[in-house]
Amino acid sequence: xxxxxxxxxxxxxxxxxxxxxxxxxxxxxxxxxxxxxxxxxxxxxxxxxxxxxxxxxxxxxxxxxxxxxxxxxxxxxxxxxxxxxxxxxxxxxxxxxxxxxxxxxxxxxxxxxxxxxxxxxxxxxxxxxxxxxxxxxxxxxxxxxxxxxxxxxxxxxxxxxxxxxxxxxxxxxxxxxxxxxxxxxxxxxxxxxxxxxxxxxxxxxxxxxxxxxxxxxxxxxxxxxxxxxxxxxxxxxxxxxxxxxxxxxxxxxxxxxxxxxxxxxxxxxxxxxxxxxxxxxxxxxxxxxxxxxxxxxxxxxxxxxxxxxx
Numbered sequence: 001x002x003x004x005x006x007x008x009x010x011x012x013x014x015x016x017x018x019x020x021x022x023x024x025x026x027x028x029x030x031x032x033x034x035x036x037x038x039x040x041x042x043x044x045x046x047x048x049x050x051x052x053x054x055x056x057x058x059x060x061x062x063x064x065x066x067x068x069x070x071x072x073x074x075x076x077x078x079x080x081x082x083x084x085x086x087x088x089x090x091x092x093x094x095x096x097x098x099x100x101x102x103x104x105x106x107x108x109x110x111x112x113x114x115x116x117x118x119x120x121x122x123x124x125x126x127x128x129x130x131x132x133x134x135x136x137x138x139x140x141x142x143x144x145x146x147x148x149x150x151x152x153x154x155x156x157x158x159x160x161x162x163x164x165x166x167x168x169x170x171x172x173x174x175x176x177x178x179x180x181x182x183x184x185x186x187x188x189x190x191x192x193x194x195x196x197x198x199x200x201x202x203x204x205x206x207x208x209x210x211x212x213x214x215x216x217x218x219x220x221x222x223x224x225x226x227x228x229x230x231x232x233x234x235x236x237x238x239x240x241x242x243x244x245x246x247x248x249x250x251x252x253x254x255x256x257x258x259x260x261x262x263x264x265x266x267x268x269x270x271x272x273x274x275x276x277x278x279x280x281x282x283x284x285x286x287x288x289x290x291x292x293x294x295x296x297x298x299x300x301x302x303x304x305x306x307x308x309x310x
Contacts, residue, residue, distance in 0.1 A: 057215035064132035071144035075288035096220035110247035111166035127151040139234035149212030170252035172244040196252040232301040270299040
């Protein structure tokens, strides 16, 4: 009997996922340019070029597609929450110029057999980078759909070999008030930003560590050089500009739950039935459009993650 593959809930034919011809043509051009460029190099220079070649655009994983069009790249890059720089979403891109993201290291510590400080460039060369199309839902009731490039967090977890007693992961971002003006003037916040996941959430197939978007390296306003993406949760769970990942045996505090415990819980799963204290979560605005659509439980990924919370 032939094997019948049942599509996942987020899967539709890729040709329907994004009508943005400019984006697709750009990807094709970059790939062809890369091949042509290598053809001009001979001998040892070819090996050197291959070692330093950009990983972008990465291969798209067809298992992760969308039921809506991609958000225009210019829109996604100009509407960002990043309080470390400013509370004005449309001004973040203008405030990140002094932020230094190269070189960058990520420390993995805590309850693991192999703690390590990773050079990010080396880590990205070794990990299985791929592109996935995900929905992204902000707790402020706006949404976008973007092509992330990254690798499953599970791959890094397996490499450092957590102890059986490790039940949670805690993440820390940077603390550089000399480079991030929001950290300087918003001195009442408990910088650096910090977040957490259960081990089950962290090892789920949807959870990514992301270093690219729209076929190229992450811009600073998107959380460069590396960020977390958990598409079934509100966006603030997807911590940006990660410097430390710590394994622990107890539920760690998180930034917004610490600042406003009556408004933000640890899980922060998208739920249209539970309103925010200051606004409804029943619908969401698709940024860059005049569309407002119903919010889906777990942002549309409930069939694959709801069992984590039963």
